Amino acid sequence: MxxxxxxxxxxxxxxxxxxxxxxxxxxxxxxxxxxxxxxxxxxxxxxxxxxxxxxxxxxxxxxxxxxxxxxxxxxxxxxxxxxxxxxxxxxxxxxxxxxxxxxxxxxxxxxxxxxxxxxxxxxxxxxxxxxxxxxxxxxxxxxxxxxxxxxxxxxxxxxxxxxxxxxxxxxxxxxxxxxxxxxxxxxxxxxxxxxxxxHSETRDAVVVGFTGPRARPRTLVLVLPGDDEPVVSGRLGPHLQLRLAEALRESAAAPETGRLTTSDGTVYTPVPPDLSVEVQQTAVRNPVTTVVRLRGPD
CATH class of the missing domain: 3.30.470.30 (DNA ligase/mRNA capping enzyme)
Structure with missing residues (x-):
């Protein structure tokens, strides 16, 4: 080298x-x-x-x-x-x-x-x-x-x-x-x-975890294209909470991982990368990642 x-x-x-x-x-x-x-x-x-x-x-x-x-x-x-x-x-x-x-x-x-x-x-x-x-x-x-x-x-x-x-x-x-x-x-x-x-202001992201209860997740933990460091989404609205709770019921907890922590200290429940969502990021210096809609299982 x-x-x-x-x-x-x-x-x-x-x-x-x-x-x-x-x-x-x-x-x-x-x-x-x-x-x-x-x-x-x-x-x-x-x-x-x-x-x-x-x-x-x-x-x-x-x-x-x-x-x-x-x-x-x-x-x-x-x-x-x-x-x-x-x-x-x-x-x-x-x-x-x-x-x-x-x-x-x-x-x-x-x-x-x-x-x-x-x-x-x-x-x-x-x-x-x-x-x-x-x-x-x-x-x-x-x-x-x-x-x-x-x-x-x-x-x-x-x-x-x-x-x-x-x-x-x-x-x-x-x-x-x-x-x-x-x-x-x-x-x-x-x-x-x-x-x-x-092509647009929105991007696809893979769901690797969530915060809050599985029946009503507060935020999602996501991985965006080009990076491997998980980011935490903004607070989910009621409609998205219901849609994602339904999808998460079909997704088992990631094996042998228990609870994980992001680099900013957020503790979350991991899930297999079977769900994708469309997100929008605002601000460049301290971006806020907003979930727009659920893409569904891959």
Missing amino acids: STRLRPPVRVALARSVDVLPRGGPYAYEPKFDGHRLVVLRTAAGVLLQARSGRMVADSFPDLARAARALPEGTVLDGEVVVWTGGRTDFAAVQKRAMAGRARAAALARELPASYAAFDLLATGSADLRRLPYERRRAALVELLAPLGPPLQPVPMTTDPDTAEAWFASLREVGVEGLVAKRLDHPYRGGRREWQKLR
């Missing part, structure tokens, strides 16, 4: 925009509904790091196995996705992410993962983050071209008209929107310099 790049790796972030940026040297990439994942090929094997810093190689043994073909010192940034019925399935990704070692092998056969790599942070002993995106992208494509799926570079274009066409057509296969990146910028972990254009 690079002598300077060690886990946990701080990933670059994106800020939401209302229109596709033009007029600069931009690269445009589709934004898939999946989990952010850093792949680190070390001398000892492979590490898979979620955005939160948690190591998740046990949950994705198929990706860890494929990543052994990478040269030692390679560090990739990208998104892990699962395709079902010709489109990305975020609930399936969450099932994979929550699986322990005992169940992970079976799920890898049932719901094989793909990795859409969108950046190359290191190779050999060289830290590439200071290089402009254009050079990192070229090195990424050259590195992954001989390997093929499940490790592959995310599609990219520098033509804004092509990007607009992608934005209009790829929604049907589960693409959340587009990410625009300056061709001449380095990779800056922890900073929101990329720009993300979504």
Whole structure:
């Protein structure tokens, strides 16, 4: 591994925009509904790091196995996705992410993962983050071209008209929107310099728990695309409480977990990731996640 790049790796972030940026040297990439994942090929094997810093190689043994073909010192940034019925399935990704070692092998056969790599942070002993995106992208494509799926570079274009066409057509296969990146910028972990254009203000999220009684849940604990850190929704209204109570009656408690606690100290009852909801987030600095409606079982 690079002598300077060690886990946990701080990933670059994106800020939401209302229109596709033009007029600069931009690269445009589709934004898939999946989990952010850093792949680190070390001398000892492979590490898979979620955005939160948690190591998740046990949950994705198929990706860890494929990543052994990478040269030692390679560090990739990208998104892990699962395709079902010709489109990305975020609930399936969450099932994979929550699986322990005992169940992970079976799920890898049932719901094989793909990795859409969108950046190359290191190779050999060289830290590439200071290089402009254009050079990192070229090195990424050259590195992954001989390997093929499940490790592959995310599609990219520098033509804004092509990007607009992608934005209009790829929604049907589960693409959340587009990410625009300056061709001449380095990779800056922890900073929101990329720009993300979504199809709408609402997003799908997977329910992983709830607070309050099962018969009248107060809030939901959710996982959003691109992240693995659970967030707590705003207070549910009476109608949603009734709908979700009915759905939760069909969902058993997650095995051998009991009560869990989020990073902000909220204690909740976990459930298997079988329910999806549509949510809306307001504010950027301290977002409030509002549940709009129940999507239903996956």
